[in-house]
Structures are given as C-alpha cells and as structure tokens.
Amino acid sequence: MAELLPRLRLFLITAVAGAALTIACSGDDEEPVLEPAVIVATSTPGVRPTSPPDASPTPPAQAQSRTAFRFGSGVAPEDRAYMQAGIDLAVDYMARAAGIDPVKSTLYAYPHPELLRIALTDDIDNPLLIDAAVRRLAVIPAEAHLGGLILVSPSTAEWQARSSVSRIRVVAHEYFHLVQMQLLGHVAERIASTPVDRERPEGPSWLFEGSADWVSWQALESAELSSLDGYLASVTVPNDVDIAGLETFIEYYHAGEDRALLPLVAVDLLVRDDVRSLTRFYESVGRGLPWREAFSAAFGRPVPSFYAELREELAGR
Numbered sequence: 001m002a003e004l005l006p007r008l009r010l011f012l013i014t015a016v017a018g019a020a021l022t023i024a025c026s027g028d029d030e031e032p033v034l035e036p037a038v039i040v041a042t043s044t045p046g047v048r049p050t051s052p053p054d055a056s057p058t059p060p061a062q063a064q065s066r067t068a069f070r071f072g073s074g075v076a077p078e079d080r081a082y083m084q085a086g087i088d089l090a091v092d093y094m095a096r097a098a099g100i101d102p103v104k105s106t107l108y109a110y111p112h113p114e115l116l117r118i119a120l121t122d123d124i125d126n127p128l129l130i131d132a133a134v135r136r137l138a139v140i141p142a143e144a145h146l147g148g149l150i151l152v153s154p155s156t157a158e159w160q161a162r163s164s165v166s167r168i169r170v171v172a173h174e175y176f177h178l179v180q181m182q183l184l185g186h187v188a189e190r191i192a193s194t195p196v197d198r199e200r201p202e203g204p205s206w207l208f209e210g211s212a213d214w215v216s217w218q219a220l221e222s223a224e225l226s227s228l229d230g231y232l233a234s235v236t237v238p239n240d241v242d243i244a245g246l247e248t249f250i251e252y253y254h255a256g257e258d259r260a261l262l263p264l265v266a267v268d269l270l271v272r273d274d275v276r277s278l279t280r281f282y283e284s285v286g287r288g289l290p291w292r293e294a295f296s297a298a299f300g301r302p303v304p305s306f307y308a309e310l311r312e313e314l315a316g317r
C-alpha cells in the first residue's frame with residue numbers, strides 16, 4: 001500500500017482541484033475512473049474485497065456502517081465502490097471524531113427513474129414524495145431524506161461529470177445530512193415544510209450544507225483522498241455574497257457558485273478541528289433551542305461576532 005500513496009497524492013492534486021462541492025453545483029472536474037487498487041488505500045471495510053493479496057498492513061478496527069445498499073441494474077461496479085467508500089469514510093470519521101454511532105440507513109442508486117420509483121415504494125408511503133424525488137433525481141446526483149434514505153442518481157450528467165473522488169465525497173456529504181437529521185430529531189420533520197424564504201428551524205442553510213461539505217472533506221482526508229487546507233489555499237472565494245445572506249433556503253440556492261465555497265470556508269473557520277461543536281449545535285437545536293442560541297453555546301461566539309470574524313478572515317486572504 002505504501003507505494004500507492006505517492007500515486008494517490010498525485011491523483012489528489014489533479015482530482016480535488018475544482019471538485020464540485022454540493023449536490024446542486026455543476027461538476028467540472030474530469031478525472032479517469034479511480035482504479036480499485038487506489039480505493040483499497042481508503043482501507044474501508046466496504047471496498048476491501050478489491051484488495052490485492054499483498055495489500056497490508058491491516059488497518060485498525062473501524063466503525064461498521066449500518067447502511068444497506070440497493071443498486072439498480074446498470075450501476076457500474078466502480079460507482080458501487082465509490083458509494084460504499086463515501087458511506088464507510090463518513091461513518092468512520094463521525095465515529096472517530098465525534099463519537100457518533102453509524103446511522104441506520106438505505107442508499108438507493110437507480111439509473112432508471114421508473115425503477116427508482118418502484119423501489120422507493122418500499123420506504124416512502126406518499127406517492128407525491130416519490131414523484132418529487134424521482135423528478136429531482138433526473139437532474140441532481142444525490143439527496144438525503146428523512147428516515148435514513150440516501151438517493152443517488154448515477155445516470156445524471158452531474159454525477160457523470162464528477163471525478164471519482166468527487167463521487168465519493170458527494171455520498172459522504174449526504175451521509176452527514178442523515179447525521180444532522182438524526183441529531184435534530186423532530187425538528188428535522190419541519191425542514192421540508194418550512195417555506196423556503198423563512199428562518200430555518202434546523203439553523204442557517206449555509207451551515208447545514210457547509211458542514212456537510214466540510215465533514216465530507218474531512219472524511220476523505222482521513223484516507224488521503226483530499227486535502228481541504230490545500231484546496232482552500234488554491235481557490236478564490238467570491239465576494240459578491242455575504243454569509244448573512246445565505247441563511248434561508250432560497251438565499252442559499254440563489255447564490256450560485258458562492259453557495260459552494262463560502263459556506264465551506266465559513267465552517268472551516270467556525271469549527272477548526274472540533275467537529276463535536278457541530279454535533280453539539282444540531283443536538284441543541286433538536287432539543288428545541290433556537291438556532292442562534294444554540295450557535296453561541298456550541299461555537300463559543302454569537303452569530304454576529306462570527307460573521308464579523310469571517311469577513312475579516314476573507315478580507316485578509
């Protein structure tokens with residue numbers, strides 16, 4: 001495995017730069033399919049079957065995912081491995097860094113919309129919700145649902161345009177949404193029913209999405225598949241949107257490319273190395289604390305102070 005690492009780092013340099021960050025941004029990174037041997041370097045249990053006989057040493061015991069995979073016909077073997085790696089890395093990272101038990105979940109990956117529609121009837125009762133999900137997944141590559149569901153759409157142009165690392169990352173991103181929803185408890189049930197231009201019950205959209213991105217980067221970094229510091233040092237943060245303008249759902253989704261990068265920079269500054277501050281925040285909101293109070297308690301400074309801190313940081317970049 002040692003000799004894989006230099007290749008992996010080279011791969012990282014080419015694959016991570018420009019990687020799409022969120023479920024709705026366009027993937028413009030083109031990268032050859034990740035070879036199974038490189039996947040082995042993640043040392044995740046879910047991808048171990050591809051390990052060559054001499055791949056060692058034995059990695060330390062890791063948290064075992066509780067995710068069931070339902071793959072429709074036509075999902076490429078490498079895509080199955082990326083999805084499993086995304087789950088395994090995120091599960092393992094959240095267990096090690098924050099003591100979060102694996103979330104019981106099901107990942108559906110169906111290239112054909114009508115087969116996805118039929119499969120989802122096993123987990124979603126409301127046909128209108130299924131219909132809406134199938135329509136969204138004709139365009140977006142992945143989404144997370146209440147009840148521990150991750151839906152991946154490997155036939156979308158955006159999934160196809162993503163590099164192998166980016167495909168792993170988007171699944172890790174969705175897995176963290178499941179963690180958030182589990183910590184939020186009943187508050188998570190109000191996410192979908194809250195009008196898109198209102199104050200979010202789950203906390204600001206920049207934090208909800210930015211923390212999923214941040215965790216996905218950290219999870220892949222633990223397997224040396226990406227380097228967030230390196231990435232952030234290489235990019236220019238757009239300055240036409242302020243973080244205070246990314247709190248509601250509609251603000252976030254109208255922010256174009258800014259919505260991918262600015263929240264990631266913000267969460268990196270907010271959290272530093274303390275991922276438990278994120279889980280404390282969502283736990284507190286789940287217990288009924290208004291998000292601004294939970295923010296002060298979890299992150300050690302009130303929202304306006306953090307916004308000022310971030311503006312100062314961005315001005316100094």
Ligand SMILES: [Zn+2]
Pocket residue numbers: 022023173174177209212
């Ligand atoms: Zn997301």
